Amino acid sequence: xxxxxxxxxxxxxxxxxxxxxxxxxxxxxxxxxxxxxxxxxxxxxxxxxxxxxxxxxxxxxxxxxxxxxxxxxxxxxxxxxxxxxxxxxxxxxxxxxxxxxxxxxxxxxxxxxxxxxxxxxxxxxxxxxxxxxxxxxxxxxxxxxxxxxxxxxxxxxxxxxxxxxxxxxxxxxxxxxxxxxxxxxxxxxxxxxxxxxxxxxxxxxxxxxxxxxxxxxxxxxxxxxxxxxxxxxxxxxxxxxxxxxxxxxxxxxxxxxxxxxxxxxxxxxxxxxxxxxxxxxxxxxxxxxxxxxxxxxxxxxxxxxxxxxxxxxxxxxxxxxxxxxxxxxxxxxxxxxxxxxxxxxxxxxxxxxxxxxxxxxxxxxxxxxxxxxxxxxxxxxxxxxxxxxxxxxxxxxxxx
Amino acid sequence: xxxxxxxxxxxxxxxxxxxxxxxxxxxxxxxxxxxxxxxxxxxxxxxxxxxxxxxxxxxxxxxxxxxxxxxxxxxxxxxxxxxxxxxxxxxxxxxxxxxxxxxxxxxxxxxxxxxxxxxxxxxxxxxxxxxxxxxxxxxxxxxxxxxxxxxxxxxxxxxxxxxxxxxxxxxxxxxxxxxxxxxxxxxxxxxxxxxxxxxxxxxxxxxxxxxxxxxxxxxxxxxxxxxxxxxxxxxxxxxxxxxxxxxxxxxxxxxxxxxxxxxxxxxxxxxxxxxxxxxxxxxxxxxxxxxxxxxxxxxxxxxxxxxxxxxxxxxxxxxxxxxxxx
Numbered sequence: 274x275x276x277x278x279x280x281x282x283x284x285x286x287x288x289x290x291x292x293x294x295x296x297x298x299x300x301x302x303x304x305x306x307x308x309x310x311x312x313x314x315x316x317x318x319x320x321x322x323x324x325x326x327x328x329x330x331x332x333x334x335x336x337x338x339x340x341x342x343x344x345x346x347x348x349x350x351x352x353x354x355x356x357x358x359x360x361x362x363x364x365x366x367x368x369x370x371x372x373x374x375x376x377x378x379x380x381x382x383x384x385x386x387x388x389x390x391x392x393x394x395x396x397x398x399x400x401x402x403x404x405x406x407x408x409x410x411x412x413x414x415x416x417x418x419x420x421x422x423x424x425x426x427x428x429x430x431x432x433x434x435x436x437x438x439x440x441x442x443x444x445x446x447x448x449x450x451x452x453x454x455x456x457x458x459x460x461x462x463x464x465x466x467x468x469x470x471x472x473x474x475x476x477x478x479x480x481x482x483x484x485x486x487x488x489x490x491x492x493x494x495x496x497x498x499x500x501x502x503x504x505x506x507x508x509x510x511x512x513x514x515x516x517x518x519x520x521x522x523x524x525x526x527x528x529x530x531x532x533x534x535x536x537x538x539x540x541x542x543x544x545x546x547x548x549x550x551x552x553x554x555x556x557x558x559x560x561x562x563x564x565x566x567x568x569x570x571x572x573x574x575x576x577x578x579x580x581x582x583x584x585x586x587x588x589x590x591x592x593x594x595x596x597x598x599x600x601x602x603x604x605x606x607x608x609x610x611x612x613x614x615x616x617x618x619x620x621x622x623x624x625x626x627x628x629x630x631x632x633x634x635x636x637x638x639x640x641x642x643x644x645x646x647x648x649x650x651x652x653x654x655x656x657x658x659x660x661x662x663x664x665x666x667x668x669x670x671x672x673x
Numbered sequence: 674x675x676x677x678x679x680x681x682x683x684x685x686x687x688x689x690x691x692x693x694x695x696x697x698x699x700x701x702x703x704x705x706x707x708x709x710x711x712x713x714x715x716x717x718x719x720x721x722x723x724x725x726x727x728x729x730x731x732x733x734x735x736x737x738x739x740x741x742x743x744x745x746x747x748x749x750x751x752x753x754x755x756x757x758x759x760x761x762x763x764x765x766x767x768x769x770x771x772x773x774x775x776x777x778x779x780x781x782x783x784x785x786x787x788x789x790x791x792x793x794x795x796x797x798x799x800x801x802x803x804x805x806x807x808x809x810x811x812x813x814x815x816x817x818x819x820x821x822x823x824x825x826x827x828x829x830x831x832x833x834x835x836x837x838x839x840x841x842x843x844x845x846x847x848x849x850x851x852x853x854x855x856x857x858x859x860x861x862x863x864x865x866x867x868x869x870x871x872x873x874x875x876x877x878x879x880x881x882x883x884x885x886x887x888x889x890x891x892x893x894x895x896x897x898x899x900x901x902x903x904x905x906x907x908x909x910x911x912x913x914x915x916x917x918x919x920x921x922x923x924x925x926x927x928x929x930x931x932x933x934x935x936x937x938x939x940x941x942x943x944x945x946x947x948x949x950x951x952x953x954x955x956x957x958x959x960x961x962x963x964x965x966x967x968x969x970x971x972x973x974x975x976x977x978x979x980x981x982x983x984x985x986x987x988x989x990x991x992x993x994x995x996x997x998x999x
Binding site for chain 1: 698724729730732734735737738739740741742743744745746747748750765766769770775776777778779780781782783814815817838839867877878903915916917918919929930960997
């Protein structure tokens with residue numbers, strides 16, 4: 274028999290609408306109302322300025338380690354803006370701008386990075402998952418959310434974020450495969466920022482693009498200029514609409530760049546050149562979108578000051594937070610505290626209770642456990658319980 | 674009331690819970706058309722369709738991860754991992770997410786889901802098909818770890834696990850699937866998770882076991898009684914975590930002696946936690962050191978040597994005799 278070719282012919286689209294020199298492909302320019310353009314710009318600026326403020330707070334020791342977003346504002350705001358409130362957003366750990374767009378208060382984000390789990394609690398109606406740190410492990414959750422939405426007849430779409438490094442993880446591929454097989458309403462939004470800490474994309478994958486990985490799972494993948502808000506927005510809106518129409522998942526690879534550190538514990542000068550960073554600084558998404566708005570006469574005066582004032586208010590609110598109540602650690606491990614947790618909580622409470630002179634009480638030894646109440650099978654223990662326990666050192670032979 | 678083996682009893686629990694709650698789904702490898710490799714999900718696909726009884730791609734992390742998403746949305750997935758030995762491919766999803774979502778989201782989300790896994794030896798199976806790894810799950814805060822010992826409690830505990838707002842890892846002893854039939858009531862029955870059960874009352878020694886080892890414990894208790902008249906009390910844990918320390922301590926305060934039996938390797942196994950609980954709750958009543966009869970601290974030994982590794986009646990008997998004579 275002859276060898277036959279079954280290799281599918283495929284192409285991967287790359288979308289760019291507004292380039293870093295300000296050239297606009299007006300045929301592709303998405304129709305966005307002027308007020309919405311202003312809102313998108315403000316959100317990008319807030320993301321940038323808040324990120325910079327967080328970096329200073331971290332350097333001052335007022336919050337802990339976090340993953341800055343500088344350079345990725347267009348990829349985040351352009352994508353998240355295509356969602357409805359009733360859609361789901363599944364972040365990794367570098368989506369501060371997307372989270373702000375979805376309504377996370379800045380003081381809560383600060384609280385989270387200051388070590389308070391309270392800051393990671395989504396609001397009762399908020400359809401956002403909390404920050405997820407193990408790389409790519411949030412992606413199967415997004416598939417499950419999308420499956421559940423479909424199961425319940427809810428037209429919600431789920432958008433899940435991850436980075437280029439995440440595409441090497443097994444969970445990325447399992448999630449893509451499940452999403453393809455189940456044909457769920459989902460968008461995989463990959464922020465390809467070129468570096469997974471110190472490992473460049475070329476050591477992460479031998480694929481020419483990340484976008485093409487979707488094709489093997491039977492759904493479209495496309496690459497966009499991730500520093501071009503118009504391109505990200507246009508591509509994502511199309512993908513979200515496809516998903517909502519029941520046409521399944523899409524992968525969008527946003528080609529962008531992490532201008533700053535991986536996290537505040539990282540020193541990128543060890544692994545990449547200043548020239549490379551400077552080349553990407555010339556493609557800054559904020560500069561580019563700002564110039565576009567200026568041409569359209571939509572730039573607002575005093576915007577930076579207004580954004581900074583908003584951030585300052587949030588920082589003040591954050592700094593007014595009281596000390597963390599240690600006892601609250603027992604509240605959300607289970608829906609109802611288990612018996613071992615009750616005992617551990619009581620032990621802590623006793624340790625924390627101040628004595629009249631203000632000195633904490635020493636830890637009380639755990640009280641002897643009571644006999645199981647109402648356990649019919651153990652009824653025989655009641656009588657034995659009433660007897661006094663044997664004295665230390667007295668041994669009872671079993672045949673007494 | 675019907676006489677059912679454990680497979681049929683578990684199937685009944687799934688059927689009835691799916692009938693009463695449209696949010697309950699079954700998901701796993703071969704759970705649909707095939708009814709599961711052990712037939713626990715038999716007929717559910719025909720009754721409820723492929724959207725509710727989901728034949729997933731062959732990927733454990735995908736199964737658990739997607740189920741997490743379903744649970745966060747408000748569904749109640751019951752996942753089947755085909756053998757507990759394969760669960761390490763999804764252990765990160767269980768430990769990082771299933772167990773933690775309630776805490777991480779500070780109560781906004783919970784993971785109401787059950788992960789069923791056949792575990793344990795006694796079925797002449799290959800590596801990864803015979804191990805006993807309950808200790809990993811019992812050690813993870815945020816999870817509950819349940820192991821039934823017979824058809825009736827398996828059915829009642831599975832129903833309770835499905836209704837539990839917190840995630841439950843549910844181990845099913847393969848050796849018990851077809852071992853014995855019990856009367857199982859037709860009407861829905863649940864049992865409280867977190868409660869051990871005195872399987873046999875006694876006064877001289879407490880024998881603590883769970884899952885397939887309860888059978889071994891019962892036989893050892895019978896033989897011991899026949900040879901010496903000793904009255905052995907068997908505590909069947911049913912829930913490994915949270916551990917029912919009260920029932921354990923109450924029993925040992927009465928008997929003064931304790932022997933623990935499990936199939937998992939000894940070091941850092943459930944026996945260690947059980948022994949510590951006995952020390953904390955019944956120290957002054959102890960007449961002898963607490964003994965453990967367990968598998969050895971070796972990886973899978975092959976089923977030609979399995980009987981030498983997994984606790985059996987003679988080993989349990991020897992431990993009981995030594996404990997009584999101490």
